[in-house]
Amino acid sequence: MSAPGLSEHPAARAMVARHRLRAWEPLPWILAFGFYFAFPNHLGFGTDLLIMILFALSLDLALGYAGIVTLGHAAFFGAGAYAVGLLAHHGVWNEPITGLVIGAAVAGLIGLISGLTLLRTTGLTLLMLTLCTMALLEEAANMGEKYTGGFDGLPNLPIPPLFGLFEFNPLYPRVQYLYVLGVLFVCFLFVRMLVYSPFGQSLTGIRENVLRMHAVGAPVNWRLITCYTISAAIAGVAGALWVQTNTYVNLTSLGLDRAATVLIILVLGGYGRLYGAFVGAVVYMALSHFLAKVYPTAWQLGLGLLLMLIALFARNGVLGLWDRLMGRLLSRRAPP
């Protein structure tokens, strides 16, 4: 007895169509591919940028969609990094693709175990607990010097050619760039599928009003744990990529510096909107690259100022600002 016409309602049509590919969505990928040809001498920078995008994307799933406020996401980046690094260094396993799976599994497992306890909390408590989890891992990596190389990390990791064919050349990181771009694309499709699914919809429900989610019968805690585990696994992939393309691992993969950077990137680009990770990473990395050249001594000052401006005037980041501008332009053009 479905009434005809209801499914033709604009809101219903928008809901049915919201996951469809928009016209501009291929653009970032065309740009990323174009970068490969346009800047052959900056592919090392480009590779790091793509890895940061993937890392920020993983954080967006947890923070932007599910509203899990974390300051310790580098724990999972580091977990993936050290998993791959340790196995390669000790001659156990170093094949790249399976290395990503291992990195994801280890980081996901740590996400699951830590999530089981810390996702019962919210707000400041949660923030501190995520920070503590990361500090514990960092200290473990520091203390386990015999295996992890401690503060110095593990240099010169032997990473074999991709598919046994394509060598990772440290001076001309063409293979690395395309490899990371491919992995980012696959992970992005996965995250995109998640956020438009009913599961993703329920995550936004938890973010918007957790008490109401309990009252509609949602297993809130399990949804959060699932989300956190997936997010951790993707961060682990980013960490694994970082080790494979740099052929070393050290404590910077696990530290507060990295955790804060990825948070800044996401806030800068706009969270809870998939492409915020892209915009944020490009703006942050390009700006710090440029500022470090122009003001080698005080480049962080410029970043700090930009962040203050974003926090004061553009709460939803660069993409939020863009939305507002477009909204204003369109409403001006529309007939009164």
Added chain:
Amino acid sequence: MSAPLLETRGLGKNFGALVAARDINFRLEPGARHALIGPNGAGKTTFINLLTGVLLPTQGQVLFKQRDITALQQAARVKQGIARTFQINRLFRGLSVLENVYIAVAERLGVAGAMVKPAGMRNDVVEEAMRLLDVLKLSDNAGHRIAELPYGRQRLVELAIALGLEPEVLLLDEPAAGVPSAESHIILDAVAALPKHIGVLIIDHDMDLVFRFAERITVLVGGAIFAEGTPKEIGADPRVRDVYLGQAQHG
């Protein structure tokens, strides 16, 4: 007398030394139109929270269809068929009206954890959510975000979410609270038009609404049941008039 849908036996709740609910024996019959009234601080919302599992009682039991659900958590009770609305809106403010109802319907149908198929391709969920909005005359607002809606319309979304759960027991905590009187008739009409088989318990201060809607009224004072009866009996009870109804006239 038929078996009650929802029942409490000797239900009590203490917050430290404060007794918020005391020895409440309450029955909600299938298809009931029951109202819960009482002065401010009488423990009405506490009672709803005990029924829905937001709070665990200090003493006593809650039974649903004669099964003890005292230990069940809130989400599990919703799955059994107990839904509520909140005195103060608890909506997904950043999402559209349709998405708000979608979340409830998807949860009831058990598809809310699905990760592969896009939410919009669950036509059954979208259509059912739209149908609910149509019944509550909200379909014109379906695409609006909650934050863009006037408060009265938001109250209707509260109701739509609860109805999306297809409850057997519906607990309405002041459904018309905060709604301008010009709009309150929309809420009252919606409440009056609820499916007959649902057992409804309504809390409200609006005596017109209560006496028009309810077939049975329970008066709560100081966390305990003070009186219970038909609207006629309650209206004629001098003790109730004293503690509650009469206050305005005396003043």
